[in-house]
Every structure is written in C-alpha cells, then in structure tokens.
Amino acid sequence: MELRLYLRMLQRGWWLIVLTALVSLNAALIASYLATPQYQTSARFVVSPNPSIISGRDAVSSLATLDKRSIVSTYAEFLNSQRIYQETLDALGLSSSQVKGYTHNAVVLPDANILELTVVGPNPQMTALLANSIGQHAIGAIREVYAVYDIRFLDPAIAPEKPFSPKPTRDAMLAVALGVVVGSALAILREQIQAPLDAYRRRRIIDGVSTAFTRRHFERRIEEQITRDPQGTFSLGLLQLSGLEELIDTLPQPIVQRVLRQVTRTLRDELRGNDIIGRWNDIGFAVMLPATPGNGAARTLTRIHAALSEPIELEPGGDVIQLEPNIGIVMYRNGDTLPILRERLENSVEHARRHAEQPVFLMEPAA
Structure with missing residues (x-):
C-alpha cells in the first residue's frame, strides 16, 4: 500500500523528475565542456634488499623486515616530500606557478613492496616528466640514507594519450541518475507539502457535511x-x-x-x-x-x-x-x-x- 502511494506520487510528479534530470544533464555537459582536461600518469617503484650489501641469512631477515611495511612506508614519504618536489622543480627549471594545476601522491600497494607515484595535471607530457623526475630525485635521496634496502623504477611513467577527466558520457549518465533521484525526492516532498495545503483549501471551499461548495x-x-x-x-x-x-x-x-x-x-x-x-x-x-x-x-x-x-x-x-x-x-x-x-x-x-x-x-x- 505504501509503495503504491509513493508510485502515484512519482507518477503525478513525473514532469518534475524529467525537468530535474534534464537540468542535471545540461549542467554536467556544460561543466564538462568548460572544464580543463586533466591527465593522470603513474610511475611504480620496487623496494628490495640491496644484493651488494646483504646476502645469505641476512637477506632472509631483511625480507622479513620489509614485511613490517615500515621501510616501504618511509620510502613513500620520500616520494611525497615537499623538499624532494621543490628540488625536482629547481632541477627542471620550473617555478611553482608553472605547475600550479599539478598534484602528486605516492601510496604503497597492498600486499606488495611496490610504491606507486601518481601525478595529475593539464599537460600529459608534463605529468610524465614530473612523475619520473620526482621518482629519480627521491631514489637519490633514499640511497643517501638507506643503503640496505634499494629502490628503483619498476614501471616509469609515460605520457597519457587521453584525459581521465572530464568524461562527458560518464558524467552525463551520473548526472541523469542523480537528477532522477533528486527529482523523485522533490516530487514526493511536493506531494507531502501540497496534500495539507489542498486539504486546507478544500475545507475553505467545500462544506464538510454536504460536500457542496460553501x-x-x-x-x-x-x-x-x-x-x-x-x-x-x-x-x-x-x-x-x-x-x-x-x-x-x-x-x-x-x-x-x-x-x-x-x-x-x-x-x-x-x-x-x-x-x-x-x-x-x-x-x-x-x-x-x-x-x-x-x-x-x-x-x-x-x-x-x-x-x-x-x-x-x-x-x-x-x-x-x-x-x-x-x-x-x-x-x-x-x-x-x-x-x-x-x-x-x-x-x-x-x-x-x-x-x-x-x-x-x-x-x-x-x-
């Protein structure tokens, strides 16, 4: 009974649902058209015991130490370091204003001694250059401090061919879905508000005893x-x-x-x-x-x-x-x-x- 009641509310407010969906669709398409394309690329690094320093039984114990994740997490902080980032910009001859729209973040992949550095920005070549350069400077800084565990490139970053954002098709579908949800909520809310108003107006013009007009x-x-x-x-x-x-x-x-x-x-x-x-x-x-x-x-x-x-x-x-x-x-x-x-x-x-x-x-x- 309750479900049928809500379905009737949605049926009466279909125009509001359609209108909200269309507004959301247009807003998403306009936002996609006006948004600056963003490109994303990633470089991966592997952390392992340094074979030139560790061998035999020490190698086994060093691998056990890596399982504790503290070494790998420390290396991730090197990749996220603001000092490393600034040194990279200085080496590339770039100012902060030139990379204002770029972000970078390094994470440790689950159940692996692998680090992933992701760079996002409006220029595909620049994102790849920054990812590889930050990685190279971080490797140099890490090797100065930690000689026992080596870090090196597993997969260097490459310039992406297509932007990951915006995606008009995906955004349009999400906008329509969101518009339908919001429109449905508005249609039900409208019915909830209108019902007491209709009842009040009806009491003002309809005689409750005879059902004729007052x-x-x-x-x-x-x-x-x-x-x-x-x-x-x-x-x-x-x-x-x-x-x-x-x-x-x-x-x-x-x-x-x-x-x-x-x-x-x-x-x-x-x-x-x-x-x-x-x-x-x-x-x-x-x-x-x-x-x-x-x-x-x-x-x-x-x-x-x-x-x-x-x-x-x-x-x-x-x-x-x-x-x-x-x-x-x-x-x-x-x-x-x-x-x-x-x-x-x-x-x-x-x-x-x-x-x-x-x-x-x-x-x-x-x-």
Missing part, C-alpha cells in the same frame, strides 16, 4: 460570473428543504450528513457538469446555471423537485422522511449585483414556501 465560495463564483460576462445570462436557484427544518437540530450528525450528501448527489445527477452547487444554510442549497435562461432553469429545477420529493430513508431499512423541497429561481439581469440577486433569490423561495401549489417559483424580472 456559501462563501458559491457567492464568490457568482461575483466572478458577473465580472467575467456582465451582459451574459445565467440563473440561480435556491432550494429550501422544509421537511428538515424541525429535524436538523435533533437528528444525529451522521444521519444529517447522509441525508444532505444524498441531496448533493441528486443535484449533481440532474445538473450539468459546469453548474455549481453550494450549501446556502442548514436546510438550503443554491445552484447556479451558467448560460441558462429562467425558463430553462425552471424546467431543470422542476425535475430536481420531483427527485427530491421522494421519501429518503434515514437509515437503510429504517424510518423515512419527506424533504418537502421549495425552490425559488431568479435570472440575472444586466446591472444586478450580488446583494440584489441574494434578496431576489430569498424572496422567490419564500414565495414558493407560502404557495404550496407552486413549489417551484420563477421570479420574473420587473418590467
């Missing part, structure tokens, strides 16, 4: 209709359920809710999709029929009157009540305002209540 929202829609088309035609109907007048305060709330929601369903079944339904008061509903003249509204509301005149069960198989609907109808005239329409609408339904022979009353505009 009166405040209904009247706002009337004003919007007048503003949008001040010379247009629309009709309003007000339904008063007189049969509920004495029961609304005594019936249990669940029963009142069931009855009023059934009234709302009946109105929706009989009206068009663009017609608007609002709860006017405790026992009243109002409807707005856009682009509908008074006679057309009267025919529709007469049909609704017949549907609402049928007995309604308070509970399945239980008592029934008669809603006794009375309906007043008015048609908008050019120049009418909301207060005028409200007054005419309430007068028309009051007329319908007082004249039982005319339960659906259309108040004709005054000449």
Whole structure:
C-alpha cells in the first residue's frame, strides 16, 4: 500500500523528475565542456634488499623486515616530500606557478613492496616528466640514507594519450541518475507539502457535511460570473428543504450528513457538469446555471423537485422522511449585483414556501 502511494506520487510528479534530470544533464555537459582536461600518469617503484650489501641469512631477515611495511612506508614519504618536489622543480627549471594545476601522491600497494607515484595535471607530457623526475630525485635521496634496502623504477611513467577527466558520457549518465533521484525526492516532498495545503483549501471551499461548495465560495463564483460576462445570462436557484427544518437540530450528525450528501448527489445527477452547487444554510442549497435562461432553469429545477420529493430513508431499512423541497429561481439581469440577486433569490423561495401549489417559483424580472 505504501509503495503504491509513493508510485502515484512519482507518477503525478513525473514532469518534475524529467525537468530535474534534464537540468542535471545540461549542467554536467556544460561543466564538462568548460572544464580543463586533466591527465593522470603513474610511475611504480620496487623496494628490495640491496644484493651488494646483504646476502645469505641476512637477506632472509631483511625480507622479513620489509614485511613490517615500515621501510616501504618511509620510502613513500620520500616520494611525497615537499623538499624532494621543490628540488625536482629547481632541477627542471620550473617555478611553482608553472605547475600550479599539478598534484602528486605516492601510496604503497597492498600486499606488495611496490610504491606507486601518481601525478595529475593539464599537460600529459608534463605529468610524465614530473612523475619520473620526482621518482629519480627521491631514489637519490633514499640511497643517501638507506643503503640496505634499494629502490628503483619498476614501471616509469609515460605520457597519457587521453584525459581521465572530464568524461562527458560518464558524467552525463551520473548526472541523469542523480537528477532522477533528486527529482523523485522533490516530487514526493511536493506531494507531502501540497496534500495539507489542498486539504486546507478544500475545507475553505467545500462544506464538510454536504460536500457542496460553501456559501462563501458559491457567492464568490457568482461575483466572478458577473465580472467575467456582465451582459451574459445565467440563473440561480435556491432550494429550501422544509421537511428538515424541525429535524436538523435533533437528528444525529451522521444521519444529517447522509441525508444532505444524498441531496448533493441528486443535484449533481440532474445538473450539468459546469453548474455549481453550494450549501446556502442548514436546510438550503443554491445552484447556479451558467448560460441558462429562467425558463430553462425552471424546467431543470422542476425535475430536481420531483427527485427530491421522494421519501429518503434515514437509515437503510429504517424510518423515512419527506424533504418537502421549495425552490425559488431568479435570472440575472444586466446591472444586478450580488446583494440584489441574494434578496431576489430569498424572496422567490419564500414565495414558493407560502404557495404550496407552486413549489417551484420563477421570479420574473420587473418590467
């Protein structure tokens, strides 16, 4: 259930996921285009007992000493030494500014007496030159201090043919994957934030008992209709359920809710999709029929009157009540305002209540 909920969130926020992925892809491609290519090369060195000094049983013990890794780690620090690096630059006639974009690092390979010196920089020939030169100077410095264990080149560095960074294809794929992950998180976060906001907005415009619009929202829609088309035609109907007048305060709330929601369903079944339904008061509903003249509204509301005149069960198989609907109808005239329409609408339904022979009353505009 939880998984399906998240899948629906992602489905609704698909555009956000796609947008984030595209933004990430473009950012990665632009960064790859603007980035300076970086080349990487490595030189490897082997550490072993010096055969000119050690032989026989001493060679065996010296190999055992190498297994403790302290000698090899010390040699790695020579390769990483800032003094060795500066001496190398001086020997090559290079200044620090000329190698500003270069880095070097030496590590001991696992389970081996092998050192690897890696140099990274924007020029492939310079990276190889620095790696080999640093190695050569470090070998000289080490031999001055440690004569028992020799260090020499195993694999000299060579100039790389292709940069190791940037890699547009790899970066683009990673960017898209990251964009999808971030977009999915944003889509879920958006749903989590939007759900309470939607619920709050819904509570402001939807009557929780009947599920029709609140009166405040209904009247706002009337004003919007007048503003949008001040010379247009629309009709309003007000339904008063007189049969509920004495029961609304005594019936249990669940029963009142069931009855009023059934009234709302009946109105929706009989009206068009663009017609608007609002709860006017405790026992009243109002409807707005856009682009509908008074006679057309009267025919529709007469049909609704017949549907609402049928007995309604308070509970399945239980008592029934008669809603006794009375309906007043008015048609908008050019120049009418909301207060005028409200007054005419309430007068028309009051007329319908007082004249039982005319339960659906259309108040004709005054000449």
